[in-house]
Amino acid sequence: KYYDIPNTVAGAVRATAPLDPFMLTVHVAGGPAMLRAAMAASFRVADNNAGKRPIVVGITVLTSFDEDDVTAVGMMGPLSDQVRRLADLARECGLDGVVASALEIADLRRHCGDDFTLVVPGIRPAWSSSDDQKRILSPAEAVRRGADYLVVGRPITRADDPAAAAPFPDSFEASPLGPIPKGWTPCTLAEMADVTSGKRPRERSSTPSSDMSVPLFGGGGPMAYVRDALYSTPILATGRVGTLGLIFRITC
DSSP: OBOSOHHHHHHHHHHTGGGOOSEEEEEGGGOHHHHHHHHHHHHHHHHTTTTOOOEEEEEOSOTTOOHHHHHHTTOOSSHHHHHHHHHHHHHHTTOSEEEOOTTTHHHHHHHHOTTSEEEEOOBOOTTSOOTTOSSOBOHHHHHHHTOSEEOOOHHHHTSSSHHHHTTOOSOEEOOTTSOEETTOEEEEGGGTSOBOSSSSBOOOOSSOOTTSOEEEEETTEEEEEEOTHHHHSOEEEEEOTTOSSEEEEEEO
16 A cells, blocks of 8 residues: 655555566555556566556545544545545546445446456455444445455454355355355265366366366366366355365355
């Protein structure tokens, strides 16, 4: 979350180049000169990295803010108008998109167009607490309203089982393996891939047939190929650590 004078922010963007980041964030409140300096630095990174540069998105109003907080720090309200003003500035300065709460993104999508990246924090499944976030929404609703990327922290990082929490189930139900997200169906790995009599799935070939073309990787590389159909629609699969037995599958 870069927020400094233009020269310092440009230097910070260039300094991240060896890490090959996918995305960087800058505070739009840093002003036009800082935003343009950040973008110019990202293109300089591309010149030295085969044309590849990080996406640069601008933070509008933090999701821990409400109307009172906006007033307290001297921003012009209402909050939604301030987000739109900052998004306009980010777009004018050439940024790839902005960071905003899910409560504003439907308006931003209409206002800024489909090619403007919207990164959305403050994502909270129904079962999680809001913590210090004040403008929140569920992951499914955020996507429905037009989010490109969701930012999720404590609902996953503080969960007893972060891997199970990551798919954001709204509720759980009983299964042979214990509680699983409601709506998930247990199935065997054999229903997704060719499996030998041992525990290790059989690798079909280096050029699998078109109906089994998505590789399933293990410690030794590709071990099997799952059906294309599993990936032709949004789908999520996970398994217990240390076993290739029952897995869970859900069509989103």
